[in-house]
Amino acid sequence: MSRTVWTSGTTQLAEAETSSAPRTEAVMVEIRRRITGRALTGGEKLPSIRRLAGDLKVSPSTVVEAYERLVAEGLVRARPGSGFYVAGSLPVVALREVAPKLDRAIDPLWVSRQSLDAGADMLRPGCGWLPADWMPNAAIRRSLRALARAEDGILSDYGGTRGSLALRGHLARQFAAEGIEAGADQILLTPSGSRAMDLLCRFLLKPGDTVLVDDPCYFNFQALLRAHQIRIVSVPYTPTGPDIERFGQVLAAERPRLYITNAALHNPTGATLSPRTAHQVLTLAAAHDLTIVEDEIFAEFEPEPSPRLAALDGLARVIRVGSFSKTLSASARCGYIVARPEWIEGLVDLQVATNFGGPSPIAAELVFGTLSDGSYRKHLADLRTRLARRRREMLAELGKLGITPWTLPRGGFCLWCRLPDGRDAAAVAQAALRERVVLAPGNVFSVTQSAGDLMRFNVAQMDGEVLRVLGNALR
Amino acid sequence: MSRTVWTSGTTQLAEAETSSAPRTEAVMVEIRRRITGRALTGGEKLPSIRRLAGDLKVSPSTVVEAYERLVAEGLVRARPGSGFYVAGSLPVVALREVAPKLDRAIDPLWVSRQSLDAGADMLRPGCGWLPADWMPNAAIRRSLRALARAEDGILSDYGGTRGSLALRGHLARQFAAEGIEAGADQILLTPSGSRAMDLLCRFLLKPGDTVLVDDPCYFNFQALLRAHQIRIVSVPYTPTGPDIERFGQVLAAERPRLYITNAALHNPTGATLSPRTAHQVLTLAAAHDLTIVEDEIFAEFEPEPSPRLAALDGLARVIRVGSFSKTLSASARCGYIVARPEWIEGLVDLQVATNFGGPSPIAAELVFGTLSDGSYRKHLADLRTRLARRRREMLAELGKLGITPWTLPRGGFCLWCRLPDGRDAAAVAQAALRERVVLAPGNVFSVTQSAGDLMRFNVAQMDGEVLRVLGNALR
Missing domain, CATH: 3.90.1150.10 (Aspartate Aminotransferase, domain 1)
Structure with missing residues (x-):
């Protein structure tokens, strides 16, 4: 059985898994050549399996395999009892990436x-x-090979509503080491950190609510909040966290329902919250009944852990969000939410209603495998x-x-x-x-x-x- | 380098990739045994690498590998220049799946x-x-092995906003064969069919809008619409499609913005839309300016293709949604939307704002690899x-x-x-x-x-x- 390896826009033949693979591919190349060269046109019957096998000096089973794969590609159709035909009306498919519009206005997207x-x-x-x-591509490749031997359920089932137990257990241990006691049940895997934010907005907010962000802040927070029709207010960010005087004023004047900010390394400034500011933020949040979402997406880049609102607060009014996109793989698409158990229960319902679950279970196991790799x-x-x-x-x-x-x-x-x-x-x-x-x-x-x-x-x-x-x- | 294979709730040792793997695992088992047996407790230093290597008759590099992997598991901590220690405060992690509540009310979730x-x-x-x-687990395993050789970008990059071009090209060819002319640009990959619906609701509706569904219909349509605060109205489903007289009456009386239904095989009834009903639905939809979302999630189970609203309508007012979860893999988590180009453009923005992209690119390539496999x-x-x-x-x-x-x-x-x-x-x-x-x-x-x-x-x-x-x- 031969397989191809994909590159961004083109297809190339990989090293063969068995010796028959290059021959199968050679037959496919020949048929494709005849079709693109108009030697075979739409609706026309392909050479019989026996004849082409003789012409190309390959076995009939190699031709069958090649024809089957051309059928899977859509280039050829099988008519049971009759043979193989060039697909009738070849579609005019624009097989090019969409060029980003260069003149688009500079907005948060x-x-x-x-x-x-x-x-x-x-x-x-x-x-x-x-x-x-x-x-860490070498570790990802090792995890993919291990996954190729995983049990069927991992490969094709929906998986549980909270996502991979192995990965949640890993996160729970990591959080415990940072002083955050959260069982695996209190962790919900999501398809990304952005999607974690999206679910939280849907869960906690209604259109017209006010949300506080840092100025500057990650641009997609603004795009997301606009998609939720949220009123955005901001507080200037200083090299040690939000300007705490203005923070208090904004809470009093605007009564935001939520404050969305970064832990560890602030985006875009790279600044780090000081312990003193962290404590003041939580004190003011308590006084104004403010919920906080702490996005720790850049946490793994820190040389030493900085203060975490979630650790200081014990996950009472702080919700933690993160992902593996920055240091492991953005292609796996896996993020998480850590929050109070009753909130997680409601978020599970919301994620089932809107995605019938969280991240790809295969991808989540891939993340777990890579995290567990000794090289990580x-x-x-x-x-x-x-x-x-x-x-x-x-x-x-x-x-x-x-x-x-x-x-x-x-x-x-x-x-x-x-x-x-x-x-x-x-x-x-x-x-x-x-x-x-x-x-x-x-x-x-x-x-x-x-x-x-x-x-x-x-x-x-x-x-x-x-x-x-x-x-x-x-x- | 050894790797483990994951099962649903437990971990088991896979066939070793190299001869040193069983020895590494044996060292890990021994240390785990000492920790769980309290022979080593929190904060205690592990045996030196040289000493344990001597005791267990393995090479020092095997012990290093084992310790590194125990660090990755969170059971052990490394202190640079000092050695390896049992992790200080082992968290009380509830490593069990959450039992579904048996007494939960029977609702759409x-x-x-x-x-x-x-x-x-x-x-x-x-x-x-x-x-x-x-x-098709064998084909999925072949695709995973092929992916382990894919270029770095596939494994770790975010990928383009519409998702895998290879997979979209495949879908475009398949749709063309069904009479639906949609270029790859007109297809947006999403993390699931449910998420496709969710994005469309967000894109087309606002809270309080009215949406028409079949009675009975897939329960998650109701859960989703409730999450969007949509008013739900329904039309009885007959063995040949919606009761067309009632359909017309509901359009006139309730002015729904959207009709969500199944193509191919209706869920839960298994019924199939007749050509006559399909035409009538589109005629009434045009008269009342109704948009239709056609969910074809069970299409691959059809012995022969049944009428498609999207094909009759030419994607003017019909949006097509589907996924690969029912016949290929639900674990890959990949769905799609096919719609008018300007709608796709808006949906791309929405998906970037709420998920910073679509499905896992690795998972999308896995789907494409499996679809392209001659056995599929x-x-x-x-x-x-x-x-x-x-x-x-x-x-x-x-x-x-x-x-x-x-x-x-x-x-x-x-x-x-x-x-x-x-x-x-x-x-x-x-x-x-x-x-x-x-x-x-x-x-x-x-x-x-x-x-x-x-x-x-x-x-x-x-x-x-x-x-x-x-x-x-x-x-």
């Missing part, structure tokens, strides 16, 4: 759409993830070292362009920087996009649009070409 | 929750999927044959209990049946649940609660024990 759908020739210093070759801890340590070096190098390079850091992050790949001479970051981003470089201009992060001359740089996605384009765009 | 979280000892003739050993077409043919035989057999067995079919489905695993003597299906389901059998009582499917003596049976999940419990519950 702009960076996401540009980064996710960027062509292979584009550079993405504005995106919020590491390059694929920085990820070393991968994280190496990442931290590599990123620390890269942050230093890029700060030096950006400095040559007159670009200066707003703060010096303790970890991660983000640098939140001010452009020289009050330059408009949106205009710089538009100019860079014309040279195939996606940047993240400050105001996509800012509710009050007060970050016009700031920009978030992903140091892991930067190279000489990015710096050259950036230099041009600033000129 | 009841069957889902009971079925998804059923223990391994429970039988599930009420669930909406095939047993794991009916699924034969798997479908075999499934149809096997289900046809099983439907016949189970109809005969149910007949002995006085249970009679509402209609005779052309395909699939559902039988919608009337209980004898007007017996209350909810009471029968509660009685069966006490004997560890999950049934699907009629009123969970019925908006008007007019299916009190009906029940949906999944013939693939039935055996002698189910029939025995059912017989008891009816007595």
Whole structure:
């Protein structure tokens, strides 16, 4: 049985699993060649199995296998009792990726759409993830091979409503080590950190409610809240957390139902909450009956754990959200929510109603397998070292362009920087996009649009070409 | 490097990939034994690597590997420069699945929750999927092995916003063969068919809007619409589609914004839309400016394709939704939406805001690999044959209990049946649940609660024990 390996846009033949595979593929190539060359046209009968086997000097079973696979591809149809035919009306399928619209207005979805759908020739210093070759791909491959031997139920069943017990158990142990006592029952796996946020918004809010975010904050928080028709208010973020005086004022004046923020490393600034600010945030939250969602998506990049609202609060009014996308795999699509048991119970119902469950159970086991791989801890340590070096190098390079850091992050790949001479970051981003470089201009992060001359740089996605384009765009 | 294979609740050692793997595992077992036997307690230092290697007659590198993996498991901590220690405070983690609440009221979420979280000892003739050993697991395993050789980007990147181009191309070719011209750009992959519905509700509706469903209909349509605060109205379903006279009356009187229905095989009845009813539905929809979502989740079970509203309508006012959960893998979690290009564009934004993308790209490639496997077409043919035989057999067995079919489905695993003597299906389901059998009582499917003596049976999940419990519950 032969198999193909997929690349982004093309198909290539992998090493054969058995010796017959290249012959099957050769037959398929020959038939495809005849069809595209119009030697065989729509509706026409393919050569009989016996004849083609003789012509190509392969066994009849190889031809059968090739024909079956061409049927699976849609190029050929089988008529029982009659033989194989070229598919009647070959569809005009646009087999190209949709080019992101270059002229789209810069809104909170702009960076996401540009980064996710960027062509292979584009550079993405504005995106919020590491390059694929920085990820633990060897461990992922080992986990995939192990999964190929897992029991049938893992491969094809829906799985339980909370998601992989093995992965939830792993998380529960990790949380306990951070001082958060949450049983596996109190953890709900979700298809992503974003989806965790989405479920929480649906569960806790109704249209017209007010939610507090940091300014600046992760742009997708704004996109999500707008999708929920939520009124957004903000508090300025300082290098040690939200401006606590303004935080108290906003709680009193606006009565937000929810505060959404980052633990560990704040996005986009890379700043870390101080213990004092953390305590003050919780004290004010208690006084105003505020619920807090703490998104710890960058936690694994921290050299040492910083204060966690969830640990201080004991999960009374704090809900913790995270995912494995930044350090393990974004392709697995797996996130989680940790919260009070009765909230989790309600969130399970909501996730069943809206997705009939959580993440792909296969993908969740893949995450668990990779986390449990002996190499994963070393991968994280190496990442931290590599990123620390890269942050230093890029700060030096950006400095040559007159670009200066707003703060010096303790970890991660983000640098939140001010452009020289009050330059408009949106205009710089538009100019860079014309040279195939996606940047993240400050105001996509800012509710009050007060970050016009700031920009978030992903140091892991930067190279000489990015710096050259950036230099041009600033000129 | 050794790897473990996961089973639902326990861990077992797989065949070793290298000869050192059993030794590593043996060291891990020994340390675990010492910890659980309190020979080593929280905070205590583990034996030095050299000493344990000598004691156990293994190489030091084997002990290092074992310790690293115990660290990854959270049982052991490493202190750089000092050695390895038993993790300080072992959490009290409830490593058991949450038992579904047996006394929960029978609502539209009841069957889902009971079925998804059923223990391994429970039988599930009420669930909406095939047993794991009916699924194409061999092809899935081949695809997993091929994925283990895929390029890094597939394994760890977010992927494009519409999802795997290979899979969308495959779907576009399949749709074209059914007369639906939709390019790959017009297809949006989603993490499930349910999630496709959820996105469409969010995109097309606002709280308080009215939506029309069939009576009976898939219970999760009701759960979903309630989560969106939608007013639900219904039309009786007949063996050839919705009662068309009532359909017209409801459109005129209630002005629903949307009609959600099944193509191919209706859930729960197994009925098939007739060409005449299909045309009438579209004519009335045009007259009342109604949008239709056609869920074709059971389409692959059809012996011959039945009328598709999307094909008749050309995707003008019909949106098509489906998934791969019923015949390929529910664990991959992959569904899709086919709709007008401008709607897809808006749905992409919504899916980025609420999930930062669609299904797991790894899982989508797994689906594509399995679909493209030469064996998949034969798997479908075999499934149809096997289900046809099983439907016949189970109809005969149910007949002995006085249970009679509402209609005779052309395909699939559902039988919608009337209980004898007007017996209350909810009471029968509660009685069966006490004997560890999950049934699907009629009123969970019925908006008007007019299916009190009906029940949906999944013939693939039935055996002698189910029939025995059912017989008891009816007595």
